[in-house]
Amino acid sequence: MVACCLAWFPGAAKADPHGASVTQMRLEQADDGIYLTAQVQFELPTLVEEVLEKGIAIYFVAEAEVYRERWYWTDLKVAQAARHMRLAYQPLSRRWRLNVSPVPITNAGFGVSLNQNFDTLADALDGVRRVGRMRLGDLSEIGDAQDHPVTFRFRLDTSQLPRPFQFQIGGLGGQPDWNIAIEKSARLPLEKAK
Template identity: 30%
Template structure:
């Protein structure tokens, strides 16, 4: 009698496991997001070199749900400018880092994008992400630091700062791909203009 019950339980467990695996395969995994640079441009403006850029930004369903439930997301925009040298390592000329914070206010039903002391509110997540994904006329270096006609190496990256997530979510971000947002860096060569713009 005991043998019969044990065999029934085993086959029932196998059936339940097969159904669970089958349903999870049908539903498919939630896709992790990604941040990819679409375009970037350096141009002179008065006595400064300014950066304009645009990113394709997709948080993925898990992070979109998290921010909509009140979990703050922090992003980091990193830019570096260097002068390649054939005889030594690249000469570092300028760098700029900007931190953004994206939150959702449940009472106001608005998304808020903050950087430094500046705050901007949006009625939808897509509008907040659209503003986050665009950089316009950001000063990155003085024109006087550049030699006209010389070639410089620029690098740009926008990424999710997982170290700023609340502690319980940091563990999930390490283990679960749905919490990871791939961020690609854009590297390009920039030739300093021959004449300064006044």
């Protein structure tokens, strides 16, 4: 009976269809702050790849939050950081462009962002899968306690897709091909940066 109940509830005890996981995550302390480096692994679904090849950009978000544990209340969030990535195919140059920014990337402008060009989709996805030295905050913001929980999340951001795609994805039953989401938790103590 329990197995029937678990099978009935959506999302209960399901494996990730894209093989998504965090294969590497490191927290380190430098003189100017605390940094997170992570490597994620996922397979891009065929449907998403087809959308990309038609010139429609897709967006990924990597987020990290640092908490201070409190015995008398819920944990206090002491720092957070995000990295927004826009991946698009440029048909005229036949190259892939990856924009990386600490703020959401809009069509109105890219703001402060790093732009990289790649010859193949595989190379561009390698750039998306690597989250290098994301600054979480200053040591003074986080505090001197050495045991802080850190939560890292990586996801495909469907909220920035064109409206027809958002409607199709969010419709009845949703589209599991568009559901790439990974989460991993760790704790500070920190490695000292060299």
